[in-house]
Amino acid sequence: MHQLKSKLPHIGRTIFTKMSQLAQEHQAINLSQGFPNFMPDKELIKYSEDALNSHRNQYAPLGGLPELRQKLSDKFYNLYHHRYDWESEITITAGATQAIFTAISALVHRDDEVIVFKPAYDCYEPAVELYGGIVKPIQLDAPEYKIPWDKVKDLISDNTKLIIINTPHNPTGYVWTEEDFKQLKAVVKDTSTYILSDEVYEHMVFDDRKHHSICKEEELARRSIVTFSFGKTYHVTGWKLGYAVAPKAMMKEFRKVHQYNVFCVNHPLQFALSKILDQPEHYLNLSKFYQQKRDRFLSLIKNSRFKCVPTQGTYFQLADYTEISDLPDNEFCIELIKTHKLATIPVSVFNHKNIQQGYIRFCFAKTDETLEQAANIIKNI
Structure with missing residues (x-):
């Protein structure tokens, strides 16, 4: 058979897929991929059920x-x-x-x-x-x-x-x-x-x-x-x-x-x-909702060895880990999963030529319980 010529030969699995799969394999707390682990508004769920039960299919x-x-x-x-x-x-x-x-x-x-x-x-x-x-x-x-x-x-x-x-x-x-x-x-x-x-x-x-x-x-x-x-x-x-x-x-x-x-x-x-x-x-109250989560998360990890400048927006928080490890960030993130049961995202994958800047990314769109469990791990690294 003729060999398929890839249009994106340098592209493999996304970092989100890789880290989420590793998190599952090692039963790690997942602060990597950017998704909430709590339920959406009950009214929205009801509206979707109403639509499914009407002529909107x-x-x-x-x-x-x-x-x-x-x-x-x-x-x-x-x-x-x-x-x-x-x-x-x-x-x-x-x-x-x-x-x-x-x-x-x-x-x-x-x-x-x-x-x-x-x-x-x-x-x-x-x-x-x-x-x-x-x-x-x-x-x-x-x-x-x-x-x-x-x-x-x-x-x-x-x-x-x-x-x-x-x-x-x-x-x-x-x-x-x-x-x-x-x-x-x-x-x-x-x-x-x-x-x-x-x-x-x-x-x-x-x-x-x-x-x-x-x-x-x-x-x-x-x-x-x-x-x-x-x-x-x-x-x-x-x-x-x-x-x-x-x-x-x-x-x-x-x-x-x-x-x-x-x-x-x-x-x-x-x-x-x-x-x-x-x-x-x-949507008007969403900034307040997520700022409370950001502030809670930062308060929980303030005595850790990670250095954080409070994020201005999104539900992601960057953390400088250079006082903890000299490893490249992707290797450091894999170590966090395997050794500490915590999944994060290395920032270098988003950089030009994977430049190392000593940062990883946490997602704080999680329940308070999940953030507390993650913080307990972070403080002991």
Whole structure:
């Protein structure tokens, strides 16, 4: 048989799959993969049951349920003072990852350059490479992980098709500021560069910070596809439901790919989410909910040998382990699982050329009991 030629020969299992499998094998507490281990809201579950027991088990419209998109349009206006047309500028997707992949598919042509800030979530670059694009990485420096705008200015060119941004940022927790968006405006002015803004943690920002969505920036919104996640917001990551918003012309191209990728997504669960959106307190109180978890976790491990700067957003906390071990972070994480029964994520896998910075990532979207059990282990390392 002819040998299959891989389009992604350097890609293997994701670090999340690897660490979660090791956690299961060694019966370790899993603070690696980013998912809550507690139940979602009971009302949301009831709405999903109601939908399953009604006539909502066939295909949904390609763009998503009208009532869901209409409520999202209102949400964007209320939060970010930007009105997206529900019919032509909002599409419900099979999770934010599918939305990101579809956006890259629609925008990136062979030899187009795409700027990616590292550490970066691991789905960006493979999608760019699949479509023949050229990744132009910019490595962020620990521990602050601020955007080095001078490097961005130096890297952007006539070949720059796309800049991918992520705020609040996974894995570092960095939250973009108004100054960051001011700098981004200046960088892309008088260019034909598009922006893909990954904002799945929009409702998880701490210490009185505000999430500055690119949707609020009219000049930037005109050239941006923005992706969001119901799974992150409502503690239902396994539902794999998200959405994308963009100006009409960009969304038209997005849907050309979307219709042949998934066509439409889960009908009854879209109905359930449209119902829960009538109660905005669920997402408006999410920052407070997760800040309490962050603060509890940091308080529990404050006497450990790990050094932590409180994360600004997301439900991830980075920790400097260099006072504990000289091992590379991936080896250190494997040792934590095998020796201490604790699963985490090495940050180097998100960095350019796997640069070692001495950090690992904890997920604190867990029950108090799980966080206490993990903290007892951490304090004894």
